[in-house]
Amino acid sequence: MEFVEFENVSLRYAEDGPNAIENVSLSVKEGEFVSVVGPSGCGKSTLMKLISGLKPPSDGYVYVNGRQVGGPLGIVGMAFQAANLLPWRTTLENVMLPMEIVEPYRSTRKAKRAEYEQMARDQLARVGLAGCEDKFPWELSGGMQQRASICRALIHKPRLLMLDEPFGALDAFTREELWCMLRDLWQQQPFTVILVTHDLREAVFLADTVYVMSKRPGRILVRREIDLPRPRDLEVTYTDAFSAHVQVLRESIGRVRES
Amino acid sequence: MRISSKWAYRLAPWLLTLLVIVVWEAVCRGFDVKPFLFPAPSAVVKTGWELFGPIMEHATHTFMTTLVGFAIAVVVGAVLGMVVGASPITYKALYPMLVGFNSVPKVAFVPVLVVWFGIGTIPAVITAFLISFFPVVVNVATGLATLEPELEDVLRSLGASRLDILFKVGLPRSLPFFFASLKVAITLAFVGSVISETVASNMGIGYLMMGASSSMNMPLVFAGLIVIGAMGVVMYELFALVERRMTRWANRGQHSGL
Ligand SMILES: Nc1ncnc2c1ncn2[C@@H]1O[C@H](COP(=O)(O)OP(=O)(O)OP(=O)(O)O)[C@@H](O)[C@H]1O
Ligand SMILES: [Mg+2]
Numbered sequence: 001m002e003f004v005e006f007e008n009v010s011l012r013y014a015e016d017g018p019n020a021i022e023n024v025s026l027s028v029k030e031g032e033f034v035s036v037v038g039p040s041g042c043g044k045s046t047l048m049k050l051i052s053g054l055k056p057p058s059d060g061y062v063y064v065n066g067r068q069v070g071g072p073l074g075i076v077g078m079a080f081q082a083a084n085l086l087p088w089r090t091t092l093e094n095v096m097l098p099m100e101i102v103e104p105y106r107s108t109r110k111a112k113r114a115e116y117e118q119m120a121r122d123q124l125a126r127v128g129l130a131g132c133e134d135k136f137p138w139e140l141s142g143g144m145q146q147r148a149s150i151c152r153a154l155i156h157k158p159r160l161l162m163l164d165e166p167f168g169a170l171d172a173f174t175r176e177e178l179w180c181m182l183r184d185l186w187q188q189q190p191f192t193v194i195l196v197t198h199d200l201r202e203a204v205f206l207a208d209t210v211y212v213m214s215k216r217p218g219r220i221l222v223r224r225e226i227d228l229p230r231p232r233d234l235e236v237t238y239t240d241a242f243s244a245h246v247q248v249l250r251e252s253i254g255r256v257r258e259s
Numbered sequence: 260m261r262i263s264s265k266w267a268y269r270l271a272p273w274l275l276t277l278l279v280i281v282v283w284e285a286v287c288r289g290f291d292v293k294p295f296l297f298p299a300p301s302a303v304v305k306t307g308w309e310l311f312g313p314i315m316e317h318a319t320h321t322f323m324t325t326l327v328g329f330a331i332a333v334v335v336g337a338v339l340g341m342v343v344g345a346s347p348i349t350y351k352a353l354y355p356m357l358v359g360f361n362s363v364p365k366v367a368f369v370p371v372l373v374v375w376f377g378i379g380t381i382p383a384v385i386t387a388f389l390i391s392f393f394p395v396v397v398n399v400a401t402g403l404a405t406l407e408p409e410l411e412d413v414l415r416s417l418g419a420s421r422l423d424i425l426f427k428v429g430l431p432r433s434l435p436f437f438f439a440s441l442k443v444a445i446t447l448a449f450v451g452s453v454i455s456e457t458v459a460s461n462m463g464i465g466y467l468m469m470g471a472s473s474s475m476n477m478p479l480v481f482a483g484l485i486v487i488g489a490m491g492v493v494m495y496e497l498f499a500l501v502e503r504r505m506t507r508w509a510n511r512g513q514h515s516g517l
Binding site: 049052053054071072073074076078080082084086087088097098100101102136138156 | 409410412413414415416417418419423427428431432434506508509511
């Protein structure tokens with residue numbers, strides 16, 4: 001069994017309502033970088049909730065790390081579609097939140113306070129938020145909040161990182177910078193990533209495998225392996241092979257939208 | 260905000276108070292109102308000055324009584340609010356009873372307290388508590404019950420326990436509600452203790468006013484009223500200040516700099 005397994009999973013938000021996602025089966029290997037694309041409202045965020053254990057499936061089974069998901073696990077780091085920073089905490093305190101919950105950080109956080117704080121500061125600097133540590137979330141722009149929330153998802157070195165449109169509110173340059181940051185982090189010490197995005201170039205540049213979902217109820221329509229050699233530089237986005245992948249995905253999404 | 264409008268903002272309450280006093284004095288003098296019916300501010304001040312010692316003694320007593328009742332209300336209210344807000348089921352179960360209890364006029368309760376505890380300070384403390392704990396309960400419960408599921412999910416996705424969620428998001432989120440309720444509760448606590456003192460005590464401003472009115476000493480009654488009002492305003496402002504200090508994040512963009 002792979003690291004993340006979906007077996008014919010469906011989810012309804014209301015007891016007798018329509019399915020948000022329907023009959024989804026997929027498997028993600030440990031260390032794999034997966035992207036999920038699909039039209040708005042097709043159930044991508046729902047998929048994330050199922051993997052992180054925030055919602056139990058209505059039908060089917062979800063396995064993470066060899067066990068059926070019965071509730072949230074500490075091995076997951078999640079950046080939600082909205083930044084969801086706690087408004088009463090400074091940016092630094094927000095980033096350090098997982099260390100107050102997840103072991104082994106939780107029990108050692110008094111003793112290693114300085115070290116952990118430095119980790120958080122380094123992480124913030126990596127996404128270009130140096131100097132914002134003591135600001136409150138409402139003093140940050142939307143894109144800055146998003147970046148802080150990515151830091152929060154990463155800080156406890158999760159084995160499974162889930163990012164729900166994390167770069168949505170960013171300009172093209174910052175976005176590409178953060179692509180490279182994520183690529184480097186992942187290359188240094190591989191962990192599993194599931195990235196939801198609307199940006200096909202982003203999906204192809206970062207992922208090993210891209211899944212395309214149908215309109216609601218969400219189903220997996222296409223699974224495409226991106227065989228571009230690694231490590232990938234931004235230059236790769238100008239190659240024909242890259243464009244071909246993007247083109248194929250674009251067509252399949254076009255078909256989804258027409259159907 | 261410009262300097263002049265900032266000053267206007269600060270002075271407005273004082274100016275209005277002054278205006279009310281002036282009009283009040285003018286009405287009493289202009290229509291020659293009898294002091295035993297409606298004393299002018301000057302008469303009230305005169306009596307207040309002459310009886311400054313006794314008034315302060317009674318006021319201190321009322322103040323302490325109120326504070327003790329209020330303190331109990333804050334502790335009980337916060338705990339009860341947490342219980343009520345902790346889950347939908349306790350919310351559903353406890354709310355009707357609390358609302359019913361709050362609808363009973365607390366004056367009607369004082370005779371019962373007198374039978375149980377006798378005349379004196381204890382019924383006043385309990386009345387102050389009974390009348391002021393409700394807003395604390397409601398606010399803390401509301402703060403917990405209206406917690407955004409998204410913020411809860413942030414914690415849940417990390418595998419946090421219910422207790423973690425309560426301490427890391429539930430309680431911080433409801434702090435602004437809690438502090439907002441304190442300023443309401445403190446003014447209600449004064450109402451409670453004074454009510455009880457007028458009916459069943461031999462100390463306190465309520466008792467002083469009762470005695471004064473039975474001997475037609477209206478200026479003293481009014482002096483008592485004003486002292487209570489002043490204590491209420493001071494405590495309200497104090498807790499409003501505490502509220503602004505403690506929950507800056509919730510008041511952003513408002514006149515938080517004042
Ligand atoms: N809490 C909820 N209660 C009821 N229905 C919901 C809830 N959350 C999502 N849905 C429904 O489930 C479907 C899938 O929603 P989801 O948020 O997963 O879409 P998405 O693919 O993430 O969309 P987007 O790209 O716009 O973020 C939508 O039709 C939505 O109406
Ligand atoms: Mg979504």
